[in-house]
Amino acid sequence: MSKVLYEKDIQKEVLQGKKIAVIGYGSQGHAHALNLRESGYDVVIGLRAGKSQQKAEEDGFTVYPVAEAVSESDVIMILLPDENQKQVYEESIKPNLAAGNALVFAHGFNVHFSQIVPPSDVDVFLVAPKGPGHLVRRTYESGAGVPALYGVYQDYTGSAKELALAYAQGIGAGRAGILETSFQEETETDLFGEQAVLCGGVTSLVKAGFETLTEAGYQPEVAYFECMHELKLIVDLLYEGGLENMRYSISDTAQWGDFVSGPRVVNEDTKARMKDVLTDIQTGKFAKDWILENQAGRPQFNAINAAENKHQIETVGRELRDLMPFVKQPIQTKQKEVKQHVTN
Ligand SMILES: NC(=O)C1=CN([C@@H]2O[C@H](COP(=O)(O)OP(=O)(O)OC[C@H]3O[C@@H](n4cnc5c(N)ncnc54)[C@H](OP(=O)(O)O)[C@@H]3O)[C@@H](O)[C@H]2O)C=CC1
Numbered sequence: 001m002s003k004v005l006y007e008k009d010i011q012k013e014v015l016q017g018k019k020i021a022v023i024g025y026g027s028q029g030h031a032h033a034l035n036l037r038e039s040g041y042d043v044v045i046g047l048r049a050g051k052s053q054q055k056a057e058e059d060g061f062t063v064y065p066v067a068e069a070v071s072e073s074d075v076i077m078i079l080l081p082d083e084n085q086k087q088v089y090e091e092s093i094k095p096n097l098a099a100g101n102a103l104v105f106a107h108g109f110n111v112h113f114s115q116i117v118p119p120s121d122v123d124v125f126l127v128a129p130k131g132p133g134h135l136v137r138r139t140y141e142s143g144a145g146v147p148a149l150y151g152v153y154q155d156y157t158g159s160a161k162e163l164a165l166a167y168a169q170g171i172g173a174g175r176a177g178i179l180e181t182s183f184q185e186e187t188e189t190d191l192f193g194e195q196a197v198l199c200g201g202v203t204s205l206v207k208a209g210f211e212t213l214t215e216a217g218y219q220p221e222v223a224y225f226e227c228m229h230e231l232k233l234i235v236d237l238l239y240e241g242g243l244e245n246m247r248y249s250i251s252d253t254a255q256w257g258d259f260v261s262g263p264r265v266v267n268e269d270t271k272a273r274m275k276d277v278l279t280d281i282q283t284g285k286f287a288k289d290w291i292l293e294n295q296a297g298r299p300q301f302n303a304i305n306a307a308e309n310k311h312q313i314e315t316v317g318r319e320l321r322d323l324m325p326f327v328k329q330p331i332q333t334k335q336k337e338v339k340q341h342v343t344n
């Protein structure tokens with residue numbers, strides 16, 4: 001059997017008949033809950049009072065306080081922000097776990113960095129989608145799925161792996177691929193990827209390209225279309241068929257530029273800095289800094305976020321996207337409005 005597992009390789013029965021508590025209803029939480037319910041599983045939500053509780057109830061879920069959701073359930077998937085998990089776990093989850101429960105995570109951060117130390121009489125595993133929560137939902141609804149990693153940290157019942165696979169299949173990952181990992185590998189590679197390649201890397205590259213063009217006197221709108229808007233179109237080709245597929249579709253002029261100029265921008269120096277980022281993750285320095293930033297009330301996070309939202313690439317982008325009805329509104333706004341606008 002291949003290392004990557006698919007729907008046909010997975011026994012769903014092991015999760016059927018079990019009550020699943022999804023703790024949190026945000027990016028990942030809403031997607032897991034809706035996908036699992038539509039896959040035929042019994043799902044309840046654990047939340048505090050607030051906007052997520054209202055959304056989950058609007059989506060037809062029974063919402064309990066976290067402690068009650070845990071005490072009522074067999075499988076507990078913690079989909080809280082990483083920085084909130086330790087406190088909620090100690091206060092509301094740990095006291096309500098029962099022998100034989102499954103404690104599940106979508107990111108290994110808190111277990112790997114010993115912020116959460118599970119009891120010895122529960123299964124502990126992770127099911128980590130390799131994609132944003134809203135796309136975990138959107139792809140599931142379209143009949144596709146987002147790949148996921150699974151890893152077993154503790155197998156008390158002897159069924160932890162089978163439960164993890166059935167859970168991953170239930171959120172749609174069996175349609176895209178499910179691969180075994182460890183809490184360490186998932187944690188360190190996910191943190192690295194989001195910092196140095198996907199989010200941190202891409203946003204830094206896009207802003208630098210945009211600024212290079214606008215500082216040279218070109219129109220900001222041209223710089224936006226070139227460096228931000230077109231990025232999705234190029235990445236779609238990479239998603240569908242790798243470098244070869246993208247290079248097949250672009251011009252030979254662009255491909256030659258890719259070959260001769262790309263390495264001038266991203267090169268061995270860049271890789272050396274990537275290795276520094278990875279070292280800070282592996283040593284726990286990043287985790288410690290993030291935990292301390294949250295304990296201090298996020299002064300740096302909030303200041304940088306405010307400045308980023310004022311960047312010209314954002315102000316120009318908002319104006320242009322508002323004129324393009326086919327571009328999905330930002331996740332947090334009501335997408336139904338966009339659909340009505342497009343169909344009218
Ligand atoms: N975002 C992503 O695409 C991915 C996330 N992950 C992992 O998934 C996990 C969840 O992340 P994500 O979905 O982004 O989180 P979000 O910030 O999107 O959602 C967090 C949810 O937890 C709720 N919440 C926060 N604090 C509490 C609390 N004290 N008590 C009860 N509920 C609370 C929030 O409700 P409220 O409305 O009240 O704030 C919200 O519903 C993390 O471990 C993350 O690393 C893994 C892969 C991808």
Ligand SMILES: CC(=O)[C@](C)(O)C(=O)O
Nearest residue numbers: 129130131132133190194
């Ligand atoms: C979407 C995802 O997997 C990230 C970027 O790692 C995250 O949001 O944590």
